[in-house]
């Protein structure tokens with residue numbers, strides 16, 4: 614029914630979260646090795662109206678007029694939302710016409726290097742920017758950004774942004790074992806965190822298979838080591854453990870339907886998205902839950918990652 618809205622998704626961090634997707638899959642300024650929505654097909658830092666903002670606004674007006682119960686409206690999707698040059702207009706619209714809803718943005722932080730964009734994002738309630746490395750070589754290895762994007766510029770952008778931002782900034786660090794989890798890098802992170810001054814740090818790790826099949830999830834003992842090293846910075850990581858099925862917006866019937874489909878044939882997340890007419894991010898949340906319950910598994914083939922029922 615909606616083209617640019619999805620969910621509400623059962624989000625571990627944001628509860629009942631209505632997603633807004635401002636870029637088609639998959640336009641991004643990075644091509645992260647762990648990306649759970651597949652390879653970036655258009656690697657760019659060019660800001661454009663990748664999807665028409667007037668149509669996004671009209672969908673939002675239609676969806677929000679009956680005042681549904683939501684914890685957040687979140688700019689996320691299968692790419693980098695700030696690449697859409699109209700994001701500021703959507704934020705303005707929501708703050709003006711539906712001020713009762715809290716707005717969140719998940720961003721890879723690359724565009725925070727552009728000071729003009731800060732003004733567009735300042736009305737947000739929560740921003741969850743990623744920073745996966747402080748050292749340039751590690752940053753390039755994990756995030757594989759558009760040429761010219763540097764970790765140091767992103768860090769300076771985050772520091773400047775948070776000096777003016779009155780909402781909450783939750784800094785997300787995706788830990789890739791063997792790449793950015795060494796003590797030396799964690800020490801550098803700690804120093805940088807004291808300069809960015811986030812309200813909290815969220816450690817993230819692989820939830821379902823990433824773009825590169827060799828990327829693994831971090832073990833609990835290493836997460837604990839990192840959390841200890843970051844002290845006294847407040848680090849959240851246990852949210853990963855909360856089963857999505859306990860979140861209000863989790864729909865058991867969708868999970869059951871996915872299992873039924875997978876019983877008949879192997880499918881990629883894109884296949885399931887088309888069959889169920891569900892946004893790819895929605896599909897992936899349910900696939901994560903099924904993987905964590907050990908009900909499904911996946912295999913990388915030439916057309917992408919296929920999910921199947923575990924015997």
Ligand code: SF4
Pocket residue numbers: 641642643644645647648649650653691692693721
């Ligand atoms: S993880 Fe985010 S920033 Fe990285 S490639 Fe995927 S969508 Fe882009």
